[in-house]
Amino acid sequence: MTGKKAPPARRTSIGAQRNPDSQDAILRAAEDILVEGGLGAFSIEAVARRAHAGKPTIYRWWPTRATLLLDVYHRQKYVDIAPDTGTIETDIFQLLNGLLEFWNTGHGGAVFRSVIAEAQTDPAASKALAAYMADRYQQGGEIFRRAKARGEVADWVVPELAMEIITSFVWKRLLTDRLDITPDELRLVVRHLVHGLRAP
Amino acid sequence: MTGKKAPPARRTSIGAQRNPDSQDAILRAAEDILVEGGLGAFSIEAVARRAHAGKPTIYRWWPTRATLLLDVYHRQKYVDIAPDTGTIETDIFQLLNGLLEFWNTGHGGAVFRSVIAEAQTDPAASKALAAYMADRYQQGGEIFRRAKARGEVADWVVPELAMEIITSFVWKRLLTDRLDITPDELRLVVRHLVHGLRAP
């Protein structure tokens, strides 16, 4: 819960400039609706009602549903994408575990699911998501660059591609409502990824 | 393209029983709309218009949007989920390559994307998708059972989990509009999965 109504009375213009109170109220209302009712309940009308804001105010600053959604998403503060524990296997475990915790405990999971779903309909959301993911892969790829420098991972490993591979499993779990992964299960998954499937 | 209008004139009741012509027309119209306009264009109204069907006829047989969507999806005929080439690496390559071709060349990709997106909103769709996936993992897990019998993959590998892992990468690519994977790239991905990321 991020709260519902900060000013009890009517909020109004503060002159010829954007009202940060309105902005906050709208983003908070949007997040609350998304978490409580999912993407199905997420409409501009509903956000406007809950935030006690006018629809034109929302449309002025967020021209589409997707931009508002992405703004809610970006307000979430994220986990460490490139932990440095000294070994690649624990790095990956830590990364995925942090991601799962972020999705499970906060509102991150519900919001991110919605962004992905929106991207299946709205090309702008799709593009924004792609750009965001590319950036994450670039940053997170650091754990593989370090591991390659240590001689720990094979030289044919492409850091960005490896990042994409190791995160795709938890993506799928997020989208199929099966985020209840125990640390033991996660360790097994990481083992699959690091050591491969071959017999020793 | 599955065509648009089979009977040029008005289609009517054939008595106190379901009219298969109407059923076909509705499913074809639904698929066409989905492929042409995506999930955003997919409404019961639009399907009824295009199929020259009454809305009550659709609601009678498909109580929700999700059930119609899933029916369209299930009409797609699918690829071999458990190829048997003799080695696990080529088995996996063949499996993923078939999946990519199915998604890229036919309508399978567009339809499946929509099903996943719908599952983020509709709990019924989510449940149906989960059941379908569990079944696919069970069937596809056969390639790992065979490989374990050959002593080719490690004995700690869980077939169903391994299936989930190897398919999650292409899932993510489907959902982020990046299915343009060359055979070389795919081979590299499979290499990641089979041999792991470690240095030899």
Added chain:
DNA sequence: ATATAACGAAACGGTCCGTTTCGTTCAAGG
């Protein structure tokens, strides 16, 4: 002091929702 822009509220025409009402066509059962 005036021009300008953001604000919330209310209302607009339009689309889709899910349902009901109608006249029809025809299989099933007495």
Added chain:
DNA sequence: CCTTGAACGAAACGGACCGTTTCGTTATAT
């Protein structure tokens, strides 16, 4: 053979949300 009942397409319903416009108010920027 003839009545009953169910499925059919069409049309219309109230309701929700869309994206936009119109309004009176507020206060910054010039």
